[in-house]
Amino acid sequence: MPELPEVETMRRDLQKVARGTAITDVEVLDEKVVVGEPDVFIEGLVGKMITDFDRRGKVLILRLNDGHALLGHPRMTGRFFGLKSTDALSRFARVAIHLDNNKRIVFDDIRRFGRLEVVSQAALDEAELLRNIGADALACEPGHVVQALRKRTIPVKVALLDQKIIAGIGNIYASEILFRCGLDPRTPSYRVTPDEAAAIACETANVLAEGVKYRGTTISDYRTMDGARGNYQDRLMVYGREGGTCLREGCDGIIQKIALAGRSTYYCNKCQRKGRNRK
DNA sequence: GATAATGTTCGATC
DNA sequence: AGATCGAACATTAT
Numbered sequence: 001m002p003e004l005p006e007v008e009t010m011r012r013d014l015q016k017v018a019r020g021t022a023i024t025d026v027e028v029l030d031e032k033v034v035v036g037e038p039d040v041f042i043e044g045l046v047g048k049m050i051t052d053f054d055r056r057g058k059v060l061i062l063r064l065n066d067g068h069a070l071l072g073h074p075r076m077t078g079r080f081f082g083l084k085s086t087d088a089l090s091r092f093a094r095v096a097i098h099l100d101n102n103k104r105i106v107f108d109d110i111r112r113f114g115r116l117e118v119v120s121q122a123a124l125d126e127a128e129l130l131r132n133i134g135a136d137a138l139a140c141e142p143g144h145v146v147q148a149l150r151k152r153t154i155p156v157k158v159a160l161l162d163q164k165i166i167a168g169i170g171n172i173y174a175s176e177i178l179f180r181c182g183l184d185p186r187t188p189s190y191r192v193t194p195d196e197a198a199a200i201a202c203e204t205a206n207v208l209a210e211g212v213k214y215r216g217t218t219i220s221d222y223r224t225m226d227g228a229r230g231n232y233q234d235r236l237m238v239y240g241r242e243g244g245t246c247l248r249e250g251c252d253g254i255i256q257k258i259a260l261a262g263r264s265t266y267y268c269n270k271c272q273r274k275g276r277n278r279k
Numbered sequence: 280g281a282t283a284a285t286g287t288t289c290g291a292t293c
Numbered sequence: 294a295g296a297t298c299g300a301a302c303a304t305t306a307t
Binding site for chain 1: 283284285286287288
C-alpha cells in the first residue's frame with residue numbers, strides 16, 4: 001500500500017532506529033520476500049554497518065559500509081517495525097534484522113508481495129527492485145512530465161502510476177494530484193497541455209510533500225515503524241469519497257468512482273475537466 | 280461468501 | 294517493435 005510519503009516515513013523512522021548500527025544477525029522467516037538465495041542475502045548483511053538511508057520512488061535503499069545496499073519495496077502490505085530484541089514478532093513477520101543496539105528491524109508483510117534485495121554498488125541500477133524506477137516524484141520537473149505524456153494514449157492517471165515516468169506516485173495520491181490540477185483522470189495523456197503537465201509536476205511535489213508531513217495515509221494496513229497510523233487520510237479530497245460533495249470552495253460537484261487500468265479512481269464530475277479550453 | 284485492497288510484472292493482443 | 298490491457302501474484306478485512 002505504501003506510496004512515496006509512506007516509504008519516506010519508513011526511511012526516516014528506520015534512520016532513527018538503525019543509524020550507525022551494525023547488523024549482528026538476519027532471520028529469513030519467509031524466503032518468498034527475499035530476491036535471490038536466502039543464504040547469499042544473509043551473508044551480504046551480517047557484520048555490516050548501516051551507514052545511509054536513501055529512497056528512490058517507493059524503494060528504500062539502506063547503504064552498508066562495504067558498498068553494498070539493502071533494498072526494500074513494501075508493495076501492497078509491506079511495512080517495517082522497529083522492535084526491541086525481546087518483543088514478539090507478528091504472524092506476518094517475514095525478515096528480522098538484528099542490530100548491535102539491542103533492537104531489530106522487522107519486515108512484516110501480510111500479502112507477501114513485498115521484496116528485500118541485497119546488491120553491490122555497481123549493480124544498483126540493474127537491481128530487480130530499481131530496474132523500472134524513473135525520476136523521483138519529489139524532484140519532478142515540468143519539462144520531463146511534458147515530454148513523457150506527449151506521445152502516450154493512456155489516461156493521464158494511468159501515466160502517473162507508471163514508475164518509469166515518475167517514481168513514487170501510487171493510487172491514492174494520483175487521484176489527489178489530478179484533483180488539485182482540475183484535470184479529468186481519463187484525459188488521454190497526449191491531450192494534456194504543457195501548462196497542465198507543468199501543473200501536474202508542481203502538484204505532485206506539493207501533495208507528496210504534504211503526505212510526508214502527515215506521516216502518510218492509513219486506510220487499512222499501513223503503519224509507521226512504531227505501529228501508529230498515518231494522518232493524511234483525514235486530508236484526502238477525493239480518494240474514498242465516492243458520492244460525497246466536492247471539497248473545492250464553491251464547487252457542488254459529486255465525487256465519482258471509476259476504474260482505470262483496473263484501479264479505483266476518484267474525481268469530481270464538475271471541476272475536473274478533460275483539458276482546459278477543450279470541453 | 281463475494282469483493283476490494285496504498286503495487287508490480289508478465290503474457291497476450293493490438 | 295512498441296504500446297496497452299487484463300490476469301496473476303497472496304492474503305486479509307469487510
